[in-house]
């Protein structure tokens with residue numbers, strides 16, 4: 032099974048947090064609720080920033096979880 036589908040327009044929503052260092056979105060889960068339900072909280076959320084130049088690793092268990100769409104320019108819209 033392959034899960035790599037980045038070549039097409041990805042209109043799905045993802046749950047993510049903003050990196051504490053560079054504030055880039057870190058996506059960690061697919062949002063199956065399509066934006067209707069509240070994001071489920073993970074018990075322990077240890078994430079590493081996906082930007083190679085950052086790579087900051089932190090505990091985001093208590094961080095605010097937001098929704099992101101890969102097809103949009105999430106890095107430009109995140110303020």
Ligand SMILES: [Zn+2]
Nearest residue numbers: 050053080085
């Ligand atoms: Zn970062």
